Every structure is written in C-alpha cells, then in structure tokens.
Amino acid sequence: MELRGFKNRNATPGYIYFEGESKPQDAWGRFKRFADRAVKGELFVGLWIVLREMIRFNIHTVQYPAEKLQMSPRYRSIHKLLRLFESGYERCIGCGLCEKICISNCIKMDTKVDEKSRKLVSQYTINFGRCIFCGYCAEVCPELAIVHGDDYEHASEQRAHFGLKEDMLTPLDKFKAKKQKEFPGFGALSKDADKFVKKTPLAY
Amino acid sequence: MIETALIIETVVKAVIALAVIAGMAGFATFLERKVLAFMQRRLGPMHVGPYGLLQLAADGIKLFTKEDIIPQNVVKPIFVIAPIIGAVSAFVAIAAVPYFPQFTVFGYTIHPIISDINVGLLFIMGAASVGMYGPLLAGLSSHNKWSLLGGARAVIQLLSFEVVSGLSILAPLMMIGSLSLIDINDYQIGGFSSWLVWKQPLAFVLFAIAGFAETNRTPFDLVEFEAEIVSGYATEYSGMRWGLFFIGEYANMITISALVSIIFMGGYNPLWIIPGAIMMLVKVSFWIFLFLWVRAAWPHVRPDQLMWVCWKVLMPLALINILITGIVLV
Numbered sequence: 001m002e003l004r005g006f007k008n009r010n011a012t013p014g015y016i017y018f019e020g021e022s023k024p025q026d027a028w029g030r031f032k033r034f035a036d037r038a039v040k041g042e043l044f045v046g047l048w049i050v051l052r053e054m055i056r057f058n059i060h061t062v063q064y065p066a067e068k069l070q071m072s073p074r075y076r077s078i079h080k081l082l083r084l085f086e087s088g089y090e091r092c093i094g095c096g097l098c099e100k101i102c103i104s105n106c107i108k109m110d111t112k113v114d115e116k117s118r119k120l121v122s123q124y125t126i127n128f129g130r131c132i133f134c135g136y137c138a139e140v141c142p143e144l145a146i147v148h149g150d151d152y153e154h155a156s157e158q159r160a161h162f163g164l165k166e167d168m169l170t171p172l173d174k175f176k177a178k179k180q181k182e183f184p185g186f187g188a189l190s191k192d193a194d195k196f197v198k199k200t201p202l203a204y
Numbered sequence: 205m206i207e208t209a210l211i212i213e214t215v216v217k218a219v220i221a222l223a224v225i226a227g228m229a230g231f232a233t234f235l236e237r238k239v240l241a242f243m244q245r246r247l248g249p250m251h252v253g254p255y256g257l258l259q260l261a262a263d264g265i266k267l268f269t270k271e272d273i274i275p276q277n278v279v280k281p282i283f284v285i286a287p288i289i290g291a292v293s294a295f296v297a298i299a300a301v302p303y304f305p306q307f308t309v310f311g312y313t314i315h316p317i318i319s320d321i322n323v324g325l326l327f328i329m330g331a332a333s334v335g336m337y338g339p340l341l342a343g344l345s346s347h348n349k350w351s352l353l354g355g356a357r358a359v360i361q362l363l364s365f366e367v368v369s370g371l372s373i374l375a376p377l378m379m380i381g382s383l384s385l386i387d388i389n390d391y392q393i394g395g396f397s398s399w400l401v402w403k404q405p406l407a408f409v410l411f412a413i414a415g416f417a418e419t420n421r422t423p424f425d426l427v428e429f430e431a432e433i434v435s436g437y438a439t440e441y442s443g444m445r446w447g448l449f450f451i452g453e454y455a456n457m458i459t460i461s462a463l464v465s466i467i468f469m470g471g472y473n474p475l476w477i478i479p480g481a482i483m484m485l486v487k488v489s490f491w492i493f494l495f496l497w498v499r500a501a502w503p504h505v506r507p508d509q510l511m512w513v514c515w516k517v518l519m520p521l522a523l524i525n526i527l528i529t530g531i532v533l534v
Contacts, residue, residue: 046501050243061247 071150073185076133078162079126080149081169082183088175091145094119098137098146106130107137124165128154135186147183217318221298229454234260236496243500270443275347278440282345287441287448290338294455297331300324301462302385303488305472305480317386325383328463329370332418332456336362338449339427343437354436357507358427361417364514365424369414371522372407375529376400376467385463389471399470406525408468410518415460417510419453422499426507461491 024030062069071077082091094111110123138147146168154162161167170180182188234249234257241248249256274280301324302317321327336359343355377383379400380391392398401408417424428436438449465471465487472480505513 043502047497050501051497053245054239054242057242058245059242059247060245063247063250 069152071152073150073183073188075150075152076135076138076148076186077151078128078149078154079137079168080147080183081124081165082145082147083170083175083180085180085182088172090121090169091143092121092124093143093145094121095142097140097142101136101140103134103136104130104132121165124168125160126163126168128163129159138183138186144183144188147188148186150185213314214318217316218299221318222295225295225298225455225458226451228458229451230260230264232454232457232492233263233450235492236499239493239496240500243497267444267447272445273442275440277347279345279347282341283440284445286338286342286345286437287445287452289341290335291448291452291455293331293335293338294452294459297328297335297459298455299331300327300385301459302389302466302472303462304484305474307481320384320386323383324385325373325377325388325463325467328385328459329366329373332459333362333366335452335456338452339437342441342449346437346440348440350433350435350439351437353433354427354439357433358420358437360507361420361424361427361510364511365414365417368514368518368522369411369418371519371526372410372414373467374522375407375525376404378526378529378533379403385466385471389466389473392470393473395473396470396475399468401468404468404525404529406521408464410522410525411468412464413518415464416495416498417514419456419460419495421457421495423502423504424510425499425504426510429504457492457495458488461488461495464491 024033083089084091094109096109096111099107099109106127106129108123108125108127109121111119112122114120133148135148138144141147156162174180237259238248238256249259252258252262274283299318300321302315302320304316306313306315308314339355339358339362341355343351343353343358346352346355376388380388382388392400416422420427426432428438433439438446441449462484465484469487470483472484474480475483478486
C-alpha cells in the first residue's frame, strides 16, 4: 500500500485559505477603509443581536439542584446490574467476559456452583478509581446484565461506593415496583432487532 | 431664620440624594448582572430572595463585614484615602444636578437640586475630574504593577476624554449662554422638537462617547480589564474600600446619564402628557440600560486605539463642531 497519501500533512483541498484583509496601500485607501468601517453599522448589528436574545428570553440555564438534565441513553456512567424480567433472578451468568475484556482491569468477579449446580456470582466489584467508562463490558455482555446507568452524581465519601454488587444490582423492591427499565444504550439491541432474526439454515 | 431653613433644607436634600444615589448605584449592580445574564441567555442571580432581588443585600453585608486588608508595603495613608476620594467626588458632582422639576409640598416649594450654582456644569465636570485622583493614588500607593498600570491607564483615559467632553459640550453652551443645568433644561422647554440632540447631533455623540470613557464602561474599560491587568487600580483592595470605588463608579454612571438627559434630551420638561419627573426617570433609566447593553454587545479597544480615536478623531470633530456652531451663531 502506498504511504504517500498518508504522509501528506497538508490540509485537504476542501479547505479555503484566508489570507486576511488586504491592507490599504496609500492614504486614500486608508481613509476609504476608515470611512467604510465607520458607516458600516456592524456595532449596531451587535447591539441588535443581544437585544433580540433578551427579548426572546430563551434562557438556557439549568438550575441544577432543582432541575436535572436527562442524559442520553448512550451516556456511560456508573454501571448497573439488571435482573431478569420474568423471574427477578440476576441476569449475570458469571461468564466472566466483562472481566476479560476490561481494559483497565477493574472488574473483579468470584463465581461458585450452588446446590442446584448453577453458576452463581458470589462477588462482583468494579473499581471505579480505575474504570475509564469505555463501555466494553456492557457491549460484550451476552445477557445485557451489566449496563451503564445515567446517574451523573457520583461524589461520595468512600472509594468503594457504587462499585459493589449490592450497589449496582437492581434492588428487589424497586424491581417489584416495575421500576427496572430495559437498557436502551450502549451494547443494547436495537428496536428493530427482531426483524433480523433468521432461522438457522439447516443446510450447512 | 431664612438662613437656618436653607441650611436644614440643604442638609436634608444632601442626605436624601446620597441615600438615593447610593441605593440606585447598588441596585444598578443587580440590574447589570440581570441584564447581562438575559442578553447571554442566562438567568443571573436567582437564589437569594425572589428572582435574586436580595442578592443586593447579601453583597452589601459581605462587603461591610469583610476583613479590611491593607497589604504590606503600600503607602498606607494614601491607600486608605484613595477610594474615599473616588466615591466622594462622584457624590459631590451630583450636588449640581437637578433631577426633577420643582414641586410644592404643604405650600413649600422644593427645588430638587442641592445647589443651583451658576457654573453648575463646570462644577460637575470639575468634581468628576477630581475623581481621577482615586484611581491615580490607588494605583501609585498599592505596590502592585497591575494597580500601577491600571492607575496610569485611568489617568490617560480620563485626561484625554475630559478634553473631548469639555469641547463637545462647548457648542451647546454657546447656544444656551449659561452653565446652569436649570437654564440648559429651560432652553429645551418647547417639547420634543426643541431637544438639543436635533441641533447638536455631533456634540451629542461625542459627549456620549466621552461619557462612556469617563465612567470606564465597556468599549473603553481598559482601566480594569480583567484579562490584562486583573482589576486595575482596585487589585489590592477588598471589602468596603473596594465597594467605595464601585459605588463611585456607578454614581458617576448615573451622573453622566442625568447630564446627557438634561443637556441633550430635553431634561425634565414634560413631553406630551407625560410629566417631567417621569420623563427624566425614563431617560436616565434608558441611559443606564444603554451602558449595560453596550457592555453585553461590544468588545473593548486597545489603549493605543483609545488614544488614537480620542486625539485624532473625536477632538478635531469637536473643534469643527464648535467652529460651525460659532459661524452659524454669528
């Protein structure tokens, strides 16, 4: 592959170079520029624009503690562990993919086999001092169990806050009140995902 | 007996003027924050009191109760006295400004002017010029380079624009023939069409520009432009001493607004069915608003541009204006 195209550091041909205003050469030119600027009325355009904004009164202030911004579903904040809608059991199957993919090595999980010989996640912690909120864990999770929340207020007194399994897992009372929402953001299925489901071609 | 009555009346008027102007100056700071915020699509102060109205009181309490810091190495007596000069001269200038037409209370006619001296305008300009010593002494005594630069800038700016404002106001004075602001007001008694703006538009514009420069407002706010010289001459000041500078500045703004309204915009003469006092309030409010409006919209100029525009454009224009007025009058 030819590297020349990549080594060209000049801007693409689409750029328009602005050389600056041409300077007046003689006294008459300077006078013309002065007269031009003096009667142009640009200053009054500025005055009009700020007055227009004042009259429109289209205020953009969010009075923060009273009003809060609705974050986009793709916003990647402190993680949440979701429950299955049918049974209320944890979605996490302990596959360990998130632990594997985590590029800052901040996810730690312990699993064991319980008496029904099912895999049980006994410990699940995220070290939020290291987490870079890249979203790989949510993307890789096959069960949509670990997802990103939209809560942007994470100041706390303890380093370990937010990061334990009981902090992240949807509480049972909240789940029973049907407050758990399906996660629409990073790594989630698109709305029309059902359309793309095909029968496995048995011919292979 | 007459003497005593006069003294009492003057003292009462002085106290009222001081209280009202100081209050208005304080309110103007609130208004400035609100207007600037609205023009930048913000809300401004909102939390103290309804719509932030009590912010004013909060700021006042803060200024009064703050520790009075006098830094090391400053020239203490001058450092202490400088803000007082700034505020006092601004309030002294107000003494010769008539704000309202005379009115009668309980059969006693009141002239709402502390003293109607026959050189009123000269007195105001003189007293306002003394205010220059505030920034100058503050800058020299602060032992701080920003203060020094701010003080130097204040002095060149005020000195230069004193010339422009003095010369520009000369032309209307030649037509009126009196320096008393009451005479100037009475000259424009014939309603809207007799306002001096129509006869002296150039002098009006020049005086307005000089007014912006003398009050250190935005296109010419080199004196305390934060990005360049922190807070100019007021860098080392805190608490009430800084507050005095601030009040003086806003009192100057009110004085300039009143001067422009009286000299060029018909003063306190009634217009159509609107009484004169209301007209005066409307005009002064408009000018205060214009100060804030311009601050929201325009960038500030460089010191050399300021000097250039003062000495090479505005002063010749003022001289030409005087010349033309003289020829027309003769």
